[in-house]
Amino acid sequence: MLNDSTRRRPFFPPSGIRLLNGAFGAWTVLVFAFLYLPIVILVAYSFNASDLGVVWEGFTTEWYASLLENEKIIESLWNSLVIAAVTTVVSVIIGTGGAWLLHRYNYRFSRAIQALVCVPMIMPEIVIGISLLVFFATVQMPLGFTTVIISHITFCFPFVLVAVQARLHGLDPALEEAALDLGATPATAFRLVIIPCLRPAIISGALMSFTLSMDEIIVTFFTRGPNSPTLPVTVFGMVRKGLNPGINALSAVFVLTTVAFVLFSERLKKLARR
Secondary structure (H helix, E strand, C coil): CCCHHHHCCCCCCHHHHHHHHHHHHHHHHHHHHHHHHHHHHHHHHCCECCCCCCCCCCECCHHHHHHHHCHHHHHHHHHHHHHHHHHHHHHHHHHHHHHHHHHHCCCCCHHHHHHHHHHHHHCCHHHHHHHHHHHHHHCCCCCCHHHHHHHHHHHHHHHHHHHHHHHHHCCCHHHHHHHHHCCCCHHHHHHHHHHHHHHHHHHHHHHHHHHHHHHCCHHHHHHCCCCCCCHHHHHHHHHHCCCCHHHHHHHHHHHHHHHHHHHHHHHHHHHHHC
């Protein structure tokens, strides 16, 4: 029969546990270094005075100043912001409405509809771009801002729909029933009761749509017109010509913007938990 000291003995000795913790810690450091060290180097070289951006020749901020003077980048950035804003608004409307309809009502082919809606989330972007290009050519729609916006909405609104659906599954149906019992119409109950409960999911889906639209290049490359360049397409064209320190500065700005979005999203999550 085992005594108390034998039963309480850990499976691993203390030295083995320390060794295991050290190995996991080293592995975690390596993973984070692999993920973020290239970004740190990119941001550091955005302050490099070298025209080639490969050899460090001193500290400078001229590449950030040159971004404000580059009309091509400013124009493409404005185009990307407009396209992303319109895409986000339409995606939120379609995604929220679609999620509510699929959650509230039972359709004969609701599972098939759900699967078809989520297909653009997993389909290769080059397939989406080529298929949309063929569709626009078939209906004889000229390529431009409209086709780019339609293309971005196609793969952005499912992310809003999935986020809102996840929130709806955890929503207490008694809230809507109480509002209806108090005399509210279904539309009023949806606007004053359901929408506030879905606000965190809607905002998360909107941020995801805006980020995906700003970052998209493959689908945009197939569906844009000559007068509708976006920032990722412009940057891709600049990279093809060779290394440019201005691209490092522009990428650093995008990194800081992404960090700001992440912090804002985390702030919203804390407010939602409260």
